Amino acid sequence: MxxxxxxxxxxxxxxxxxxxxxxxxxxxxxxxxxxxxxxxxxxxxxxxxxxxxxxxxxxxxxxxxxxxxxxxxxxxxxxxPDDSLRGRAEGLLAKLTANSREALLLRTIEEFSLDQIAKIMQIDVEEARRLITAANTELAESVKGRVMIIEDEPIIAADLTAIVSDLGHEVTGVARTHKEAIELADEATADLILADIQLADNSSGIEAVNELLQKMDVPVIFITAFPERLLTGDRPEPAFLISKPFQEAQVQSAVSQAMFFASTATLKN
Missing domain, CATH: 1.10.1740.10 (RNA polymerase sigma factor, region 2, helix turn helix motif)
Incomplete structure (x- = not known):
């Protein structure tokens, strides 16, 4: 060659x-x-x-x-440059075990094995395990908030509601369509949006979120079977993505990370 x-x-x-x-x-x-x-x-x-x-x-x-x-x-x-909200996020960051979020994201979002995480971070496997445990505990305890769920599949919506609630967050409601999402946002404020891409009436979850973000400045987690389609660099993109089918640990990690960065940019970045 x-x-x-x-x-x-x-x-x-x-x-x-x-x-x-x-x-x-x-x-x-x-x-x-x-x-x-x-x-x-x-x-x-x-x-x-x-x-x-x-x-x-x-x-x-x-x-x-x-x-x-x-x-x-x-x-x-x-x-x-920091602003007051960014400063709050970094203040929380300083209280977390060093390198713990990195290990957690590598494990839950990217699904690396403990051995691979150890190689990536240049640590041993037991240290990788310890960091993941620390991150799960510390992130879950650092911020509690209100979460809006936009999901048209009842079983998935129920699973997401249970996962979010078990983390100690309040679910403001579940919307199945673009219209329901807008109505739900008018009824109850949220600190985080968890949204599917394709909704029940064939409307777009992305369009619904874009409209919501005209009224509220919150992080968004998108759920999609094709995350690479939202990572092209051609347009503003979400900071947080969960791939379908998802594991409970992936949702827990993403929600904790997004809530931790509740003041940072999402689709409007």
Missing amino acids: NNSASEAGFSDLIASELPYLRRYSRALTGSQSRGDKYTVATLEMLLKDRSPFDNEDPVKVNLFKCFHAIWTTTGQQFSE
Whole structure:
């Protein structure tokens, strides 16, 4: 294989995993813009040095390992000016066990094994396990709020309601359509929206959320079977995505992360 073909093959492998790195980085930082800055920095590093990929680990593991090398060496800092709300979020962040959110997101949202998390974060497996346990406990205790659920499948809506309630949050109600979502928002304020993409009347959950965000400034978690379709970089995108079919731990993690960053950007970022 010639160099150009090898170059193209490597680029294709990175491109196939890039949407998931972007999903992870924005969930970690709380917004599209901050997350994408770290993703771009990771890609720039790879242009200069591919040696981190000279092993038998999966491309996704090596890509995330490169990201974490940058994330940790930059002090895990947000690059945008603080406001009072952002300051509140960072104040909460300072109280959490160091690196615990990273481990939790890698496990629940990206579904890496404990061994892979250990490689990505350059720690041992038991430390990865400890960090995940700490994050689950600390995030669940840090912020309580009110959650609106937009979901047209009754069984899924019931599952989501139970998961959210078990975390200690209040569910303001469940909307099955765009119209019901708008009506529910008028009846009860929410601190977080949990929304499906396709609704009962064939209306768009994204359109419903966009309309809601004209009235309220809250984080949004989208549920979709095709997360890569919302991670193209072509338009403002959600900071938090859950893939279908989802596990309870994924919803717990996403809700806790989003509620933690209750002041950060969502689709309007």
